[in-house]
Amino acid sequence: MSRRLRAALVLLVLVAAAGASAPSAADTAAAPQPGETAVSATAATAAAATSTTQHAGTAAATQTAGSDIRLETSLSLTPERPGEITVRLRFAPPDRVTSLTTTIDAAATVVSSQGFDRVGGARYEWDGRTATPTLTYRLPANRTSASGRFDAAATPGRTATPGQAAPSAAAATQQYLLADAGPWAIVSIPWPAAQWRYTGATVGLERRTVVDGAGVVGTRLAFLGEHRVVERTASGQTFRLVVPAAADLREQPDDVLASLASASAALRVGDRDPVVTMIAAPTSVDWAVRGLQVGEADAWVRADERLSTADNPWLHEYVHTRQSFATTNRTKWVVEGSADYYAALLTLRQDRIDFERFAANLERGSRQPYSGVVLADPETWVSGAQYLKGGLVVGVLDRRIRLASDRSHSFGSVFSALNGRDDAVTQSAFLAAVAAAGNDSVAAAADRFTTTTAAPEMWTQAEHEAAFGALPARVGYTLPEVGRVSGVARNETVRPPFLLAAGETLRLPVEVVNDGGAAGEYRVALAVDNRTVDVADGEIQPETATTVTLSHRFDEPGQYRVELRGRSYVVRVREPATPTVASVTANRSTVRPGGAVAVTATVANDAPVPAVGDLPVTVDGDRLRTESVAVAPNGSVTLRAVVAFDEPGTHRVAVGNRSTTVTVQEPTAATSTRTPGFGAVAGALAVLLCGLVGAANAKRREK
Template sequence: MYRAGRRTLLVACLLLCALGGAGVTVAAEDGTNATGRETVGNATLVEPPDSGASLPEGQYDSHDSIVLTQEFRLTPDEPGQIDVQWQFRVPDRVSDVKTRLPEDATNVRTDRFTRDGDVYEWPADTSTATITFTMPANETSTAVGPESAGGRLKFVDAGDWALTRRPPVAKPGYRYRGDNPGVTIRNATAGEGVVGDALLYLGPHETVERRAHDQRFRLVVPEAADLAADRSAILDSVTDASDRLRVGDRDRQVLMVAAPTSVSWGQRGLQTGERDFYVLADEELDTPENSWVHEYVHTRQGFETTDGTQWLYEATAEYYAALLTLEQDRIDFPRFQRKMESGTARQFDDVRLIDPSTYRSNGGNYIVGALVSGELDRRIRVVTDSGATFGDVLRRVNRADEPVRRSMFIDSVRSAGGSGVVDPAGRFTETTEPPEPWDQSAHQEAFGALPARFAYSLPDRGSDGVRVRSEYREGQLGETGLVAGETLVLDVAVENLGGSAGEYDLAVTVDGQRVAERTGRLDADATATETVEHTFEGPGSYTLSTGEDSRTVRVREPAPPVVTDLVAAREGVGPGESVTLTATVENPADRPADGTVAITRDGEEVTSERVGLAPGGSADVTASVSLSEPGTYQFGRHGGRE
């Protein structure tokens, strides 16, 4: 509990006045205020941005928000395109909704909307309105290297099914009164279908799910697809890769689609967005070119590159597809070795990985890049006695806040394996000299003992490992809630699951931003506990993650304190004497309470105090009031909740 004087009461009054005035602008996608705000009376106007801007699904989630439902449907009589319908539903306090369509939208049909140039307007004089339009679904590309499937299609609508990009959602503009309602985006399909983060499948299908390593995997098998590998085996392979690949954060969800092979695809698989990918249904698992693992590895690549490091995308996906398939015992070492040896073929004699022009036409970034990644991985393991791997290099570049330059890549190699690996890293990427593929004996020396592999686990809610510290309280959080301004203290468990000692590097993030880091060394099978803390400055829903384990943290505003009693020390006093008044204030809520409580005499305030209480806490607000004139006085209280 703490107390403050009248200045706090003034702040509370200002807040009430602000809430009674005009609303605030809608937040833009990057967290800044949207442009084009104009106050009209006591309503606020947000203009829609250009058609290129889009609103991520679920950016807002208010029970009385604007709900934009986008529904996707096949057009069987006209293959190559799909129909999209946007349905807007608004609360009563919203008017004048405006939006723009994607640039390649055609065949526009509206209900309640009217067109003004490239803007569609609806006065919101009814509860709903719709815009329906047609989008092209087919895209072509020419792939080279081991991922080429010989055709040209990248996305396609075949008439009775479609596998294509999910069209962007435009940010609507609107006028509103009071608090900004925000926008909730919902996705639906007319008939069977699956909507992902960036990928859209329409048509009959079955879905198989598995949860592993804090990830939810959805494997979509279209009715039109003839799947070569067993569904469970695909999930086994990808979830095993999820566990072995320790390169940073994992996406909470992964969407995988087995693409029907009745059309002429340009590539054997494609990853798009942050966590969606498709693989041709006839792809096998028991091969060094395991496309299911290859595309999954792409979902774990959170870095941007420059020309000098562009090769890392496909090189590391190709290498780990082969290595992890070997470690899953799906191929033997000779097949893995032949895969690595292919990087020395004469067709790649002129490949310099720092120069994309030397491999664009032959796929050398896949083949030579996989060999280079593997050789650097082997060298790092040897010099560190398996205390580090090439995965540590990727983990470091995944944390980069800017495109990875060559110098950053070299620094990451040095950090993982020391200066002795830097020269080979430079030579194998700057020149046309490839590494010599290693034999089985060298492989066993480097890879035989499992390297140090660390798991970072957040404590369960209600345990002693979850604590809170604030001006209201300090101790175990238990089942109570957090409020803005409180500090969450966590005991994170670190475990070395590998077969060798190694250095761990724990990074705790909140909504993707690092808020705490801890390092240390652990022997094989050893554990440690690291204590981290973070103060949540405002209310909201936050994702707290170690990269291996995640939790959703809900932060609310403090509850209002409850005034349960007001007592006078005595009922009668003489002129000029004082009477002591005591207000009992309690907090029955499941989170801290904070508010101002005032004691009044005949409706006029005589004293006020700001009261902060822990859940279940109570306090007294006391005032001594001098009564100079004879008469009857009525004392009361206000503030808090009675």
């Protein structure tokens, strides 16, 4: 919930209630005729009336075989009239119903009626002849923080269009709790009142809501518009995450559902609804709050909200769905206080925040202006007091109950006891539940922190672990800013985007840190173009760090996308360059027969990738051997050989396309050229070459 508009949550009851057009004083049931029974939907809803929901295009369950009145409420967008939706009520009364009236919202504008006559105000009466009477009307959909009521003049995201007036200045500054933006809408489901007379056995009212077009309905909240639904089932609950096409969801849908599933398992307080519907609200609307829970198990949360925050709105709204208790004026702080606390605690348990962030969030309740309020007296509240001081008080009671009961109970025990009550939770009932979970001393502290301005202090991490046990593992990852490339020509650090030659291997180091209080597991996967090519996993002890390295050899030229825990790197792979012989020299130009010279060849590479190739070594055109060379980017290597000559004359010694000449004087009878030890020397050169790749005489620059 928005910290700047905490008071807006008080409007939650209005949001839920305004969807039902409560009967006026004139709507009370008339005296039944002989053989008839009169009933009002206000009284019947709890007993006989039911509500079923469905996705667009699917059939809703039928619970009776014609013995009850069936009411189908169909909702549709009106893109040409932003701020309004169209509602069609279609009744199917059984033969035993002798009269039927319905009362719709006073702000509605009826556009068509079949089988209904208006009898006053927003009340319509069935003619008794039409088998399926219908009533179609336009209904203002926007609810603002200023009034909590529909405001047809305020249209979220609306600007002046041809033929339309621009919104007023007052409307432009509105902040919304529910809204119809034109192509999409988040609205409360209309709940018109109904009265009827019947003969014979009891006749109830069966309700279902559908969407005419794309949309999703929950129990009391509906989304209209293009969307996708992602679901997950856990702990007996099905979580439906509605992602509108107009929303840019900041978190991955699976991560949101995983967080909700984890919270469902951890929060053992009863009252798990079979289906929880969460809508990721598009942020083009100026929402008054970060999230809003409506009815029993429906909520919306701004699509840009994060999970890794101590005031996690996804979990805050989920906790509200687990609260089935009613409160009095003196205990209504518990609603938001417990939601705020458990949102932080569950996020801590899910390893999404550390203890410092958890503590900093709760500690705000111990400071002014929140610390000076009396939670049991709402007239003393400042905006947000029930959240901040309330959350801290719930946390302190949770810790004290755990200590007093040797961890056999917690504030969850209190929560569960409140959910089990049929009547509203009074201050004495709240204190009794605290005493039962902890002891009288904890209950006395609860009384002091709620009925006076006394504010508790935040506890330390050591105190937390003494009451809650060791903090869970908190495994984090530091992704590399640089990589290391290796091959026949180099073994060096490179920066992204990475440029490699075919046949080289890229290695990426990842630091794994566990800041938590227990051992944890880690898993790091390296993917190339969405295909996993290397994985490192294992267990890491608390308060330790380790580095794991993942690697992949790229054998084919091309451009690749490498992913490592959500981070992407670009890798470009080229064919190796061709090595170039820059010069060939001999240590002397003349020798006597039988003498030897040392021949030196400098091989260079001006390319940004390694050069790899074979260079022939020849004397007077005769190949003596072939040298395989590999040169680092923008570097050079040196080849050396000793050549001995017996035959007099001028001889050309070449390496690749470069050569030098050696003259042999004082000819002898011998006519052959010999290269004593050249093969051995040349063989050694290949070993020497590898050693020279990283030598100081290699010229290179980092790319």
